[in-house]
Amino acid sequence: MILGTAGFTALQCAFTTKQTREVLLLGEKVQDVLVTGASGGVGSIATMILSKLGCNVTAVTGKDSNSEYLKSIGAKNVINTSELDKEARPLDKGIYDGAVDTVGGNVLSNVLSHVKDAGIVAACGNASGIKLNTTVMPFIIRGVKLWGINSVTASIKRREFLWGEVEKLVDFALLEKSIKEVSLGELIDVYPKMLQGKTSGRYIVNLNK
Amino acid sequence: MSDKFKALVLNQEGENFTKEVKELDKSFLKHGDVTVKVDYSSLNYKDALILKNGARLVKEFPHIPGIDFSGTVVESKNQKFKEGDEIILTGWRVGEIYFGGYSQYAKVNGEFLVKKT
Numbered sequence: 001m002i003l004g005t006a007g008f009t010a011l012q013c014a015f016t017t018k019q020t021r022e023v024l025l026l027g028e029k030v031q032d033v034l035v036t037g038a039s040g041g042v043g044s045i046a047t048m049i050l051s052k053l054g055c056n057v058t059a060v061t062g063k064d065s066n067s068e069y070l071k072s073i074g075a076k077n078v079i080n081t082s083e084l085d086k087e088a089r090p091l092d093k094g095i096y097d098g099a100v101d102t103v104g105g106n107v108l109s110n111v112l113s114h115v116k117d118a119g120i121v122a123a124c125g126n127a128s129g130i131k132l133n134t135t136v137m138p139f140i141i142r143g144v145k146l147w148g149i150n151s152v153t154a155s156i157k158r159r160e161f162l163w164g165e166v167e168k169l170v171d172f173a174l175l176e177k178s179i180k181e182v183s184l185g186e187l188i189d190v191y192p193k194m195l196q197g198k199t200s201g202r203y204i205v206n207l208n209k
Numbered sequence: 210m211s212d213k214f215k216a217l218v219l220n221q222e223g224e225n226f227t228k229e230v231k232e233l234d235k236s237f238l239k240h241g242d243v244t245v246k247v248d249y250s251s252l253n254y255k256d257a258l259i260l261k262n263g264a265r266l267v268k269e270f271p272h273i274p275g276i277d278f279s280g281t282v283v284e285s286k287n288q289k290f291k292e293g294d295e296i297i298l299t300g301w302r303v304g305e306i307y308f309g310g311y312s313q314y315a316k317v318n319g320e321f322l323v324k325k326t
Contacts, residue, residue: 001249001279005299041253127254152300159323163297182252184217184230184311191257203252205275207215207313 001204002179003166006041009151010100011162011169013042013122014049016147017098021120028118030097034111036060036084037102037125038070039200044178046100048073049169058096060084060107066200073174084110085128090137098122105129112138112146124149127197178202183209212236216312219263221270226262238316240307244284245296245317250275250310259304266305276303278310287319295325 003011021027033050037043038059051057051074059075060083061067067078081103088109094116101108101121105128111121112134123146138144178201182190193199218231238244258264259274267274282294290296301321303309308316 001251001277001297004249004251004277004279005253005255006251008299041251125254152302154300156320156323159299163323164326184215187217187252187311188228188260191252191260194252194254194257195261205250205252205311207247207249207280207311 002172002175002202003045003170004041004202004204005151006202007045007170008154008159008162009124009149010042010045010049011166012149012151012154013100013102013124014046014053014169015162015165016122016149017100017120018050018053018055020147021098021118025118028097030055030119032056032058032096034058034060034096034099034114035075035102036081036100036107036111037127038075038078039063039066040102040127041202042102042124043100044070044073044201045170045175046102047075048171048174050100051075052169052171062197063200069178069200073178081107081128086110088113088134090135091141094142101125103128105131106133108132109134112144115144116142118143118145120145120147122147122149124151175202179204181206181209214313216273216314217275219260219267219270219272219274221263228260233312235314238308238314241317241319242286243282243290243317243319243322245278245280245298245315245322246283247278247280247310247313247315249280250278253277256304266302268306273308273312273315274304275310275312276300276305278315280315283314285319290319290322290324296322297325298322
């Protein structure tokens with residue numbers, strides 16, 4: 001359960017950004033990738049997986065104090081969310097071969113403008129907002145693909161496949177360092193901090209605690 | 210299984226939204242065909258939204274939240290599962306329209322479960 005829903009979502013996102021472009025779409029190798037909301041549950045696990053798959057991960061976080069932590073789990077670079085949380089230009093400098101966006105809103109608009117030709121942006125979150133203000137330009141000029149990730153109704157076949165890949169993709173010794181274990185009672189104190197963006201990594205709930 | 214267990218219960222009566230750890234009877238679990246002794250659940254962003262106010266995802270109260278869990282099957286009316294199977298569940302709107310994993314026991318549709326191999 002240290003992976004749970006966040007881990008399954010991260011697996012789906014990382015697979016889409018990397019393998020879907022390389023294998024399914026017969027595209028070029030995916031090297032430089034961006035992960036937004038990298039301090040969160042999905043973002044931190046996606047950072048680990050993409051790094052393990054050999055990508056150079058640029059982690060985006062609102063918490064500068066998490067920079068060392070993000071580098072310890074595999075991020076090559078860390079940038080602050082404020083650099084992407086502004087009105088996006090239709091096309092901006094193409095920097096990344098693909099991206100995992102866990103936050104939505106303005107951040108996702110900017111991510112789309114910074115992805116290079118034929119890159120895939122796997123989107124799975126809304127913590128920065130449910131609105132997406134973009135233009136057709138990234139899609140028709142660069143062939144960027146916006147790939148929605150939904151963990152609720154993924155088929156059992158897909159679930160069994162991805163869970164089966166976990167051993168290869170996740171460094172559990174590393175992941176366990178960023179896990180915090182809480183009881184049902186403690187959960188009631190922790191969740192508001194998550195909504196305020198004040199938590200990092202994964203919280204698991206021990207039902208026997 | 211013993212008949213009593215602990216779970217986090219959300220309730221809404223008018224404007225009043227409550228959350229508390231309660232002792233429940235197994236007759237409280239009303240969905241599904243496989244009963245699982247839950248070892249772990251987790252806190253995902255969607256869980257936090259649901260714990261705050263139901264996030265319009267929860268349709269009926271009282272409700273047990275928790276959108277994922279892992280544990281061991283203790284009772285099964287589904288052919289694919291038997292007592293002692295280790296399973297994981299994520300998704301399928303468990304913890305939203307079905308009772309979820311913030312509970313020492315959970316009862317869900319066996320078609321939602323992935324068996325540990």
